[in-house]
Amino acid sequence: xxxxxxxxxxxxxxxxxxxxxxxxxxxxxxxxxxxxxxxxxxxxxxxxxxxxxxxxxxxxxxxxxxxxxxxxxxxxxxxxxxxxxxxxxxxxxxxxxxxxxxxxxxxxxxxxxxxxxxxxxxxxxxxxxxxxxxxxxxxxxxxxxxxxxxxxxxxxxxxxxxxxxxxxxxxxxxxxxxxxxxxxxxxxxxxxxxxxxxxxxxxxxxxxxxxxxxxxxxxxxxxxxxxxxxxxxxxxxxxxxxxxxxxxxxxxxxxxxxxxxxxxxxxxxxxxxxxxxxxxxxxxxxxxxxxxxxxxxxxxxxxxxxxxxxxxxxxxxxxxxxxxxxxxxxxxxxxxxxxxxxxxxxxxxxxxxxxxxxxxxxxxxxxxxxxxxxxxxxxxxxxxxxxxxxxxxxxxxxxxxxxxxxxxxxxxxxxxxxxxxxxxxxxxxxxxxxxxxxxxxxxxxxxxxxxxxxxxxxxxxxxxxxxxxxxxxxxxxxxxxxxxxxxxxxxxxxxxxxxxxxxxxxxxxxxxxxxxxxxxxxxxxxxxxxxxxxxxxxxxxxxxxxxxxxxxxxxxxxxxxxxxxxxxxxxxxxxxxxxxxxxxxxxxxxxxxxxxxxxxxxxxxxxxxxxxxxxxxxxxxxxxxxxxxxxxxxxxxxxxxxxxxxxxxxxxxxxxxxxxxxxxxxxxxxxxxxxxxxxxxxxxxxxxxxxxxxxxxxxxxxxxxxxxxxxxxxxxxxxxxxxxxxxxxxxxxxxxxxxxxxxxxxxxxxxxxxxxxxxxxxxxxxxxxxxxxxxxxxxxxxxxxxxx
Numbered sequence: 001x002x003x004x005x006x007x008x009x010x011x012x013x014x015x016x017x018x019x020x021x022x023x024x025x026x027x028x029x030x031x032x033x034x035x036x037x038x039x040x041x042x043x044x045x046x047x048x049x050x051x052x053x054x055x056x057x058x059x060x061x062x063x064x065x066x067x068x069x070x071x072x073x074x075x076x077x078x079x080x081x082x083x084x085x086x087x088x089x090x091x092x093x094x095x096x097x098x099x100x101x102x103x104x105x106x107x108x109x110x111x112x113x114x115x116x117x118x119x120x121x122x123x124x125x126x127x128x129x130x131x132x133x134x135x136x137x138x139x140x141x142x143x144x145x146x147x148x149x150x151x152x153x154x155x156x157x158x159x160x161x162x163x164x165x166x167x168x169x170x171x172x173x174x175x176x177x178x179x180x181x182x183x184x185x186x187x188x189x190x191x192x193x194x195x196x197x198x199x200x201x202x203x204x205x206x207x208x209x210x211x212x213x214x215x216x217x218x219x220x221x222x223x224x225x226x227x228x229x230x231x232x233x234x235x236x237x238x239x240x241x242x243x244x245x246x247x248x249x250x251x252x253x254x255x256x257x258x259x260x261x262x263x264x265x266x267x268x269x270x271x272x273x274x275x276x277x278x279x280x281x282x283x284x285x286x287x288x289x290x291x292x293x294x295x296x297x298x299x300x301x302x303x304x305x306x307x308x309x310x311x312x313x314x315x316x317x318x319x320x321x322x323x324x325x326x327x328x329x330x331x332x333x334x335x336x337x338x339x340x341x342x343x344x345x346x347x348x349x350x351x352x353x354x355x356x357x358x359x360x361x362x363x364x365x366x367x368x369x370x371x372x373x374x375x376x377x378x379x380x381x382x383x384x385x386x387x388x389x390x391x392x393x394x395x396x397x398x399x400x401x402x403x404x405x406x407x408x409x410x411x412x413x414x415x416x417x418x419x420x421x422x423x424x425x426x427x428x429x430x431x432x433x434x435x436x437x438x439x440x441x442x443x444x445x446x447x448x449x450x451x452x453x454x455x456x457x458x459x460x461x462x463x464x465x466x467x468x469x470x471x472x473x474x475x476x477x478x479x480x481x482x483x484x485x486x487x488x489x490x491x492x493x494x495x496x497x498x499x500x501x502x503x504x505x506x507x508x509x510x511x512x513x514x515x516x517x518x519x520x521x522x523x524x525x526x527x528x529x530x531x532x533x534x535x536x537x538x539x540x541x542x543x544x545x546x547x548x549x550x551x552x553x554x555x556x557x558x559x560x561x562x563x564x565x566x567x568x569x570x571x572x573x574x575x576x577x578x579x580x581x582x583x584x585x586x587x588x589x590x591x592x593x594x595x596x597x598x599x600x601x602x603x604x605x606x607x608x609x610x611x612x613x614x615x616x617x618x619x620x621x622x623x624x625x626x627x628x629x630x631x632x633x634x635x636x637x638x639x640x641x642x643x644x645x646x647x648x649x650x651x652x653x654x655x656x657x658x659x660x661x662x663x664x665x666x667x668x669x670x671x672x673x674x675x676x677x678x679x680x681x682x683x684x685x686x687x688x689x690x691x692x693x694x695x696x697x698x699x700x701x702x703x704x705x706x707x708x709x710x711x712x713x714x715x716x717x718x719x720x721x722x723x724x725x726x727x728x729x730x731x732x733x734x735x736x737x738x739x740x741x742x743x744x745x746x747x748x749x750x751x752x753x754x755x756x757x758x759x760x761x762x763x764x765x766x767x768x769x770x771x772x773x774x775x776x777x778x779x780x781x782x783x784x785x786x787x788x
Contacts, residue, residue, distance in 0.1 A: 047576035047578070049575070052158055054178070062741050068684055084236045095219060096289065096292045104295065106208070107204075108308055112308075117197070121136055134384070149373050149376040149377065151191050152191055156183045160480065161206075161475075161480070162207060165568050166577070170244075180218065180247070192207040194479070195480055195481060201467060201471050201474045203483070204485075205485060208255070212250035212254030217246065217250070220243045220247075249288040252269035253291075256289040261534065264531055264538050271529075272528055333551070335498060336516065340559070344560040346521055347523070347556060347559075350524075357472050383474070393431070394430060419436060435463070455496060460496055464494055483526070484522070488521075489518075490521055493517070496517065498513055499511075512545065515549075520552045520553070528566075533549050580736065585730075593732045593744075593760075594749075596762060609672045611709055612663070619659060619660065625763075626656065628758045651712075653716065664698075665688075680714040729772065743762070
């Protein structure tokens with residue numbers, strides 16, 4: 001027990017030192033991750049969730065097959081099983097309905113707020129009161145950014161950013177505290193409206209994925225933590241496994257709501273965020289996405305009748321390029337391949353630059369709430385100055401009647417491809433067409449087809465350079481933000497420029513070059529292929545783009561992979577979230593799980609019938625969440641003629657939460673004996689075992705109770721996943737990730753009499769590559785190369 005105490009004291013000192021180092025501005029080095037790495041294989045690390053530093057735990061995706069669980073499943077009737085199945089589909093339906101409704105609300109609010117703001121600015125420009133127009137625009141943007149930043153900083157730091165990296169981590173098995181709460185959901189909705197309406201270089205696509213996931217989590221647990229609905233049907237979903245499936249449905253619904261791309265949303269969940277997948281989950285995610293599309297379609301029909309203010313055909317992103325005939329020859333594959341190469345190069349460069357910017361922002365943000373607000377508001381002012389001032393650098397261009405779209409030239413409203421801005425009658429400002437509008441309309445304008453002479457090469461170059469800068473400095477401030485739209489804007493700019501340069505030599509429309517450019521940069525930065533391909537097909541409504549889009553995406557991803565990981569993987573590492581990659585490093589085959597267990601402190605075990613005092617002491621002096629239960633002195637029957645031997649038996653693993661529950665319920669016996677089944681069922685239910693959040697500090701045990709006993713056998717998972725000590729770390733990592741484990745027992749290779757049945761216990765932190773390399777520095781790694 002002295003060893004346990006010494007270990008816990010050292011762990012507590014190390015964790016406190018890490019927390020102090022994080023909050024000490026002088027201790028930060030821009031060449032290191034946002035959080036300092038652990039120098040030992042340990043649990044309860046620190047990580048950044050949103051903009052909040054939190055202690056991270058793992059989730060229990062593994063089925064806990066104890067006696068109560070087995071009894072619960074045996075006692076379920078066919079009616080109860082049918083209820084369970086129907087509830088899964090009902091919750092998937094509700095996720096789709098609510099996500100689609102909230103997406104419609106966000107679009108309505110953004111289009112109207114930004115629309116009336118731009119109308120006021122345009123009116124001052126028409127009157128040539130340019131300074132007043134700038135003050136109105138900058139003031140409105142400042143106020144909207146202030147609202148979004150205040151909400152994130154004061155009420156829900158986890159609502160800042162896109163939320164997709166944290167969702168990936170959660171579905172990978174990392175519990176991200178306060179990530180899916182009701183407060184986070186409300187702040188995410190209001191903050192997204194404010195940040196997007198403020199004209200910042202960010203989108204609502206990432207936040208919509210987070211919003212869908214929040215809705216799914218709240219529905220699965222019956223509401224917020226303090227106001228949960230105690231409906232008995234919801235007890236089936238009071239576990240991490242079913243909540244994981246619901247959050248997967250929510251993430252796919254969020255992508256569908258952002259792009260009106262149901263198939264793309266399902267594939268996005270499969271390719272990008274989900275770690276675990278099966279056919280039944282595929283059907284439910286597709287069902288949720290289909291419900292979202294129906295809701296959005298109904299909203300569009302209602303808004304067409306004029307009941308939605310300025311929200312007309314815009315708002316819901318749909319860039320229709322189906323009106324152009326896609327014709328290309330063998331020569332056209334050269335510029336298409338060039339777009340793919342550029343996408344990979346620019347994507348890798350963007351990931352590297354954003355990596356460095358986020359490190360600088362970390363130094364600023366951790367100085368306090370006021371610094372977060374000042375940073376966000378500074379970015380807002382700089383954005384307003386650029387969006388309003390740069391169009392004055394562009395030359396006025398005469399209207400070309402042969403290239404007009406449905407709108408007249410020049411246009412003076414908030415929409416249209418030919419903004420007059422400061423130009424005389426009959427002329428338009430092409431840079432104002434892209435900057436003095438919402439981000440969604442900017443994409444529509446740059447994707448526009450049959451407008452070969454609309455944009456000047458210099459204006460597109462300014463637009464590209466500006467959004468490269470804005471994309472880097474905007475992501476990371478304390479507001480809800482998405483990466484999709486900024487990357488689309490940057491990629492479409494250089495795609496359109498290449499289309500102008502290749503106009504004499506190709507038949508492909510410049511609008512299609514812009515689409516391919518956007519797809520290439522997204523693949524080069526996010527490293528997605530299949531889901532991106534389908535999303536862009538559903539966005540552009542042109543199936544003929546499929547072959548060249550596939551080519552661009554494959555080239556971009558291949559080139560980008562040569563330089564660095566995807567942007568979401570970089571953010572995961574910066575935040576310190578212990579994400580397990582699908583492919584282990586090659587050097588992991590050179591080390592065994594037994595060697596990992598040897599460098600850890602001795603495993604803390606409990607007896608099947610344990611003294612209360614021992615349990616309390618272990619819970620107070622350790623931070624472990626799982627303990628092997630070992631029965632000693634078990635008589636082992638030998639062959640005829642041999643005397644029976646005494647051995648140790650591994651009964652299973654018991655969770656910390658279940659130990660605390662046993663203490664809370666005072667399930668004590670004066671004598672050390674095993675309990676009967678009826679005694680267990682009288683005291684515990686499967687619903688009790690699903691409860692979390694109770695700590696040992698909340699439980700009071702008297703001195704007399706310390707000498708009593710608890711039978712741990714009924715609460716112990718008797719079928720834990722195990723690994724022989726000679727198994728390679730690479731193989732153990734694949735098993736750990738695919739099954740969704742929290743604990744993996746390491747067993748001795750030789751099971752002789754008198755040998756202790758457990759060598760050690762591995763957790764997620766023990767299998768993280770940089771943690772292993774910190775302990776075993778002699779191991780070599782080939783960066784960028786993964787094992788098969």
